[in-house]
Amino acid sequence: MDSVEISLLTCQPHDEIYSLYGHTAIRYHDLRKGGLDIAFNYGVFDYHKPLFALRFVFGLTDYELGAYPFRLFLEEYRRFGSMVTEQVLNLTAEEKMALQQALAVNMQNENRIYRYNYFYSNCTTKARDIIEQSIQGKVNYEKREGYSPSHREMIHEMTQNNPWSAFGNDLLLGILADQPTDQRQQEFLPYHLMYDFDHASIYQDGKFRPLVKERRQPLPAGVQLVKSGFPLSPLACGIILVALALGLFFLQVRNKCIYRWWDALLMVTVGTFGIILFLMLFSQHPTVSLNLQILLLNPLPWFFLWKVVRRRPTRYWSITAILCVLFLIGGLFQHYAEGIWSLALCLLLQCYLHLKHRWA
Numbered sequence: 302m303d304s305v306e307i308s309l310l311t312c313q314p315h316d317e318i319y320s321l322y323g324h325t326a327i328r329y330h331d332l333r334k335g336g337l338d339i340a341f342n343y344g345v346f347d348y349h350k351p352l353f354a355l356r357f358v359f360g361l362t363d364y365e366l367g368a369y370p371f372r373l374f375l376e377e378y379r380r381f382g383s384m385v386t387e388q389v390l391n392l393t394a395e396e397k398m399a400l401q402q403a404l405a406v407n408m409q410n411e412n413r414i415y416r417y418n419y420f421y422s423n424c425t426t427k428a429r430d431i432i433e434q435s436i437q438g439k440v441n442y443e444k445r446e447g448y449s450p451s452h453r454e455m456i457h458e459m460t461q462n463n464p465w466s467a468f469g470n471d472l473l474l475g476i477l478a479d480q481p482t483d484q485r486q487q488e489f490l491p492y493h494l495m496y497d498f499d500h501a502s503i504y505q506d507g508k509f510r511p512l513v514k515e516r517r518q519p520l521p522a523g524v525q526l527v528k529s530g531f532p533l534s535p536l537a538c539g540i541i542l543v544a545l546a547l548g549l550f551f552l553q554v555r556n557k558c559i560y561r562w563w564d565a566l567l568m569v570t571v572g573t574f575g576i577i578l579f580l581m582l583f584s585q586h587p588t589v590s591l592n593l594q595i596l597l598l599n600p601l602p603w604f605f606l607w608k609v610v611r612r613r614p615t616r617y618w619s620i621t622a623i624l625c626v627l628f629l630i631g632g633l634f635q636h637y638a639e640g641i642w643s644l645a646l647c648l649l650l651q652c653y654l655h656l657k658h659r660w661a
Contacts, residue, residue: 302394305401306330309388309428309513310340310374311495314459315381316527319346321466322459323491325425327432328371328387329401340374341404342367344424346417357417358473360585364417364424366407375520382523388498390432391514400435407431420452420588425491438505440512442484442497449481452588453636455490462527464639468535471638472574473581475592479636539640546647550654559654564609567647568602575599593631594638596624597645618655625649 312324327341345367356362378385392400406412417423433440450458453474460467488494501512533541549563575598581589601624605617625645632642 302397302401304332304336305397306332307390307392307397307400308517309390309432309495309498311386311388311491312378313383313385313522315378315383315525317381318463318466320381320383321463322456325428325491325494326374327404327428329404330371338371339368340371341408341428342369342374342424343415343427358581358584360416360418362417363414365415366404366413366427368404368408378520379523382525383520384518384522385520386495387517387519388495388513389515389517391503391511392436396436399437400432403431403435418586420486420489420586423489425494426489429488429494436503438503441502441504441509443500445484445487448487449483450487451479451481452486453478455482455487455493459490463530464534464536465531468638468640471636472578472594472641473589473592475589475594476635477591478588479634535638535640537640539643542640543643543646546643546650550650553654559651559658561610561612564651565606567644567651568606568609571598571644571648572600572602572606575601576603593628593635594641596628596631597641597648599624618652621648622652622656625652 306328308328308330310326310328312320312326314321314323324344326343329337329339329341331337343364343366345365346362350356375385415422415427453471456470456474457467460470484497488497498513499516502509503512549560553559575595578592578595578598579600581592582595584590601620602617605615608615609617625648628645629642
C-alpha cells in the first residue's frame with residue numbers, strides 16, 4: 302500500500318440546486334503505472350425515479366455509493382467551473398488497506414444504497430465516517446471556539462445568492478433547525494469537514510500525527526455560469542403583496558364591502574401551502590416536524606372556503622385572527638421564511654373587516 306494515496310475530495314458549490322452546498326468524495330489513487338485512480342462518491346442519485354422530489358421532501362430518498370474514474374469525476378466539475386480540493390490523508394499501510402476493504406464492502410449491491418438525510422447522513426458524513434472507522438488511532442479535531450450556528454444559519458450561508466432556495470428551505474424547516482449545533486453536526490457541509498480535516502490529528506501509541514499529509518488542487522476554479530432565476534426576491538414579492546392588500550383594504554372600507562374573491566384567493570393560497578406543511582409533520586427529516594409556520598399555513602381554510610364564498614356565517618375569521626397572532630408570537634422562537642409575514646398581514650386585515658362587519 303505504499304504506492305497508494307487516499308484523499309478526501311471537496312468540491313466547490315455550483316449553480317445547480319443539488320450542489321448549492323458543495324460535495325465530498327474519496328479518491329483512491331495507486332501511483333504505480335497503470336494503477337487504479339478511482340473516485341468513490343456517496344452522492345449518486347437518480348432524478349428520474351418516480352416521485353423523486355416528493356420522496357426527498359419526506360426523507361424517503363435513497364442515495365448510493367458510486368465508483369468511477371477520477372478523471373470523469375473532475376470533468377463533471379470542470380463543466381460547472383467548480384474548484385476541487387484534494388487532502389491526501391496521512392494513513393498507515395494497514396489503515397489504507399482497511400479503508401480499501403471497507404469501500405469494497407460498501408460497493409456490494411446489498412450495501413451501496415443508503416437512506417439519505419441531508420443533515421445527518423449525506424455524501425459528506427458518509428465519507429467522514431468510513432475514514433474514521435478505518436483509522437486505528439483516535440481522530441482529534443481542533444475545536445472551533447465560539448462557533449455554534451444553527452442548521453438554518455449554515456444553510457443561509459450557502460444560499461445567500463439563491464433567495465428562493467433559501468425561502469423553500471425556511472418554509473419547510475421547523476424550530477429544531479434553529480438550535481445551536483456542535484462541531485460534528487456542522488460537518489454535514491463539505492467546507493466544514495475540509496476545514497476540520499486540515500486541523501485534525503491522529504493519536505496512536507502515545508504519538509500524534511496530522512490527519513492530512515498534503516493539500517492539492519487538482520482542479521482550479523473556472524468560470525461558473527449562473528442561471529437567471531425569478532427577478533424578484535421573496536421579500537420584494539412580500540412587499541408587493543402587502544401594498545396590494547393595503548390598497549384593497551382601503552377600497553373595501555371606503556365602499557363598505559368585502560371582496561369575496563380576495564378572501565377566496567387568500568384562503569386557497571394559505572390552504573394549499575398548509576397541506577404541504579401538514580404533510581411535513583409525517584416526514585422522516587427530524588428538523589421539520591415542529592414548524593410554527595403551520596399556525597399561519599394550514600389546511601383549515603379548505604373546511605370553510607365554501608361558507609365564506611357563499612357569505613354564510615362562519616367562525617373562520619375569528620380562528621384565523623387568533624392563529625395569526627400566535628404566528629407572530631412564534632416568530633420570537635423560529636426563523637420564518639422571508640416575506641411570509643406579508644401573508645399574515647393580509648389575513649389580519651381581512652379578519653378585521655369581517656369581524657367589524659359582524660359586530661356592526
